[in-house]
Ligand SMILES: Cc1ncc(C[n+]2csc(CCOP(=O)(O)OP(=O)(O)O)c2C)c(N)n1
């Protein structure tokens with residue numbers, strides 16, 4: 001019998017923003033009654049990506065920047081599973097950028113939480129794609145994942161949360177879990193998760209975050225309006241948080257239903273010899 005790995009206590013620095021994500025995730029999964037055996041968490045490489053080690057669920061520690069490819073693969077193998085990918089800004093927006101962009105377009109029904117601390121925490125605080133100019137000698141403008149997500153016209157759920165605001169984070173996570181459960185597609189959440197050791201932004205972000213639902217003209221079903229609201233909020237020196245895009249129609253748009261329909265998926269198909277022999281022999285004959 002194979003023994004399951006047991007969760008270990010988090011190894012994060014005391015005060016790390018990732019603790020907020022862990023706590024919110026537990027609460028949201030509980031509220032949505034996701035059974036632990038039905039939950040798979042694919043972690044990226046970085047402090048943030050180790051989150052799956054701290055939960056009693058099925059988990060994979062993916063290759064650096066490849067967590068989305070693996071998470072989408074798990075969902076396509078068994079669409080009944082609740083699949084969450086979770087990693088850092090370096091993992092998702094640097095080495096993983098190609099997969100990140102395509103995940104919106106592929107639109108598999110998974111939840112992706114990118115814990116953005118504007119640095120490579122695990123490797124001791126180098127500049128990442130979201131670092132501000134001047135941080136560790138960075139001379140490049142920071143990349144903004146929400147504006148990028150809004151620029152891809154796919155029926156995704158797009159949101160940003162802040163580890164200093166657990167209430168909003170739990171409600172956004174609950175909505176994301178519902179979204180994937182209904183097979184509606186990709187739910188992307190960027191969480192502002194300060195790295196207290198190498199880039200402590202708690203105080204600054206607390207002052208700067210702005211709940212976009214309070215802005216005049218807020219309509220998360222209107223992509224153009226939300227792009228303008230987010231851009232103008234940023235130009236005013238604030239950081240927009242909240243739900244940035246929620247598709248108008250609640251259709252089953254997920255990649256898994258487009259590919260498999262209502263089929264259970266290859267991981268749950270009957271692979272015993274007897275019923276598959278005919279197909280196997282046909283395949284062999286085709287090769288010969
Ligand atoms: C292919 C590969 N390149 C580089 C590394 C080194 N490395 C480990 S974690 C990491 C970046 C971590 O930053 P981030 O994804 O933002 O996660 P954080 O630690 O900040 O949560 C890098 C570059 C690696 N493990 N694998």
Ligand code: SF4
Pocket residue numbers: 011012013015016017018047048117121122194195196197198
């Ligand atoms: S180094 Fe930063 S990101 Fe990593 S655990 Fe510590 S506070 Fe968190």
Ligand SMILES: [Mg+2]
Pocket residue numbers: 046088089090115116117118119120121128
């Ligand atoms: Mg990081």
